[in-house]
Amino acid sequence: MRITGNMINYYFVCERKLWLFAHGLQYEEEHENVQLGKLLDEKSYSNQRKQIMLDGTINIDFLEDWKILHEVKKSKAIEPAALWQLRYYIYYLRKKDVKIEKGFLDYPKLRERIEVTLTNEEEQELEKILSRIKGIISAEQVPKLVSKLFCKSCAYYEYCFS
Ligand code: SF4
Numbered sequence: 806m807r808i809t810g811n812m813i814n815y816y817f818v819c820e821r822k823l824w825l826f827a828h829g830l831q832y833e834e835e836h837e838n839v840q841l842g843k844l845l846d847e848k849s850y851s852n853q854r855k856q857i858m859l860d861g862t863i864n865i866d867f868l869e870d871w872k873i874l875h876e877v878k879k880s881k882a883i884e885p886a887a888l889w890q891l892r893y894y895i896y897y898l899r900k901k902d903v904k905i906e907k908g909f910l911d912y913p914k915l916r917e918r919i920e921v922t923l924t925n926e927e928e929q930e931l932e933k934i935l936s937r938i939k940g941i942i943s944a945e946q947v948p949k950l951v952s953k954l955f956c957k958s959c960a961y962y963e964y965c966f967s
Pocket residue numbers: 818819820821822825950951952953955956957959960961962963965
């Protein structure tokens with residue numbers, strides 16, 4: 806089962822949103838869709854790349870020297886979701902033998918940056934989260950509607966409340 810970065814994020818936002826997204830109600834994003842092999846081939850030409858979709862699974866905002874990931878966010882509204890999304894990117898790339906040291910959550914509007922690591926304990930917790938996500942999206946029925954503070958800004962608002 807393929808788990809994307811968005812799914813990690815939505816797990817922390819709303820299980821119903823996660824299920825809807827995983828079951829095909831999703832929006833296309835503009836990205837450069839490439840495979841890791843192609844990226845590695847091009848490594849000698851550029852140490853830094855922007856907006857990379859890898860394996861159709863994780864969408865990296867910025868990769869610095871093949872060691873540091875950056876995830877750019879507009880606000881800190883749902884920071885745990887952003888933290889675990891970035892930890893998942895570190896995990897995913899390390900599994901592909903890319904030696905990622907750490908990541909940064911960048912908030913350009915707030916002029917802030919948060920350093921994100923993936924310790925052994927966090928990796929174990931992440932694997933539990935991945936297992937829970939698989940359980941949610943393999944369910945036949947969409948999770949029950951539970952109203953959230955941010956429903957009005959959710960892409961599925963009309964689906965849930967009309
Ligand atoms: S509108 Fe609210 S309940 Fe529906 S998917 Fe979005 S966040 Fe979840």
